[in-house]
Amino acid sequence: MKAVKDDNYIKLAWPLDKKSYTTPKKDGEYIKAREIFSMMIDGAWLNGEPGMVWLDKINEDNTTPEIGQINATNPCGEQPLLSGESCNLGSINLGNFIEDKEFQEDRFIETIRTWVRF
DSSP states (O other): OHHHHTTOEEEOOSSOOOOOBSSOSSTTTEEEHHHHHHHHHHHHHHHSOSOOOOHHHHHHTOSOTTTOOEEEEOTTSSSEEETTOOOOOOOOOGGGGEETTEEOHHHHHHHHHHHHHO
8 A cells, every 4th residue: 555655666477576666667567556546446446356455453362373374264254364374254054944845944043043152
């Protein structure tokens, strides 16, 4: 965000180059940070993606820093993850709660209570 604010260039390469530059060093690898930010804002306005997550802010509030630094989130950003962790968000198939054309509310409530505990 500092590169956006300062209207600097950033390098599009891996490993991540966290520096910003006032002038591009080589065409194709460097782009104005504001251009990428504008594309992200346009995408968010059109369809809600890409979401933006600030890992430095997430790590400030990390409740288990002794385990490690949070390096990513699941694709939708709900679950911050340490290196090597997987997202274990679950889903419940509502169709499984229909018997004889009736929704089995008691079974559904029991399932929800169990999954919330997990």
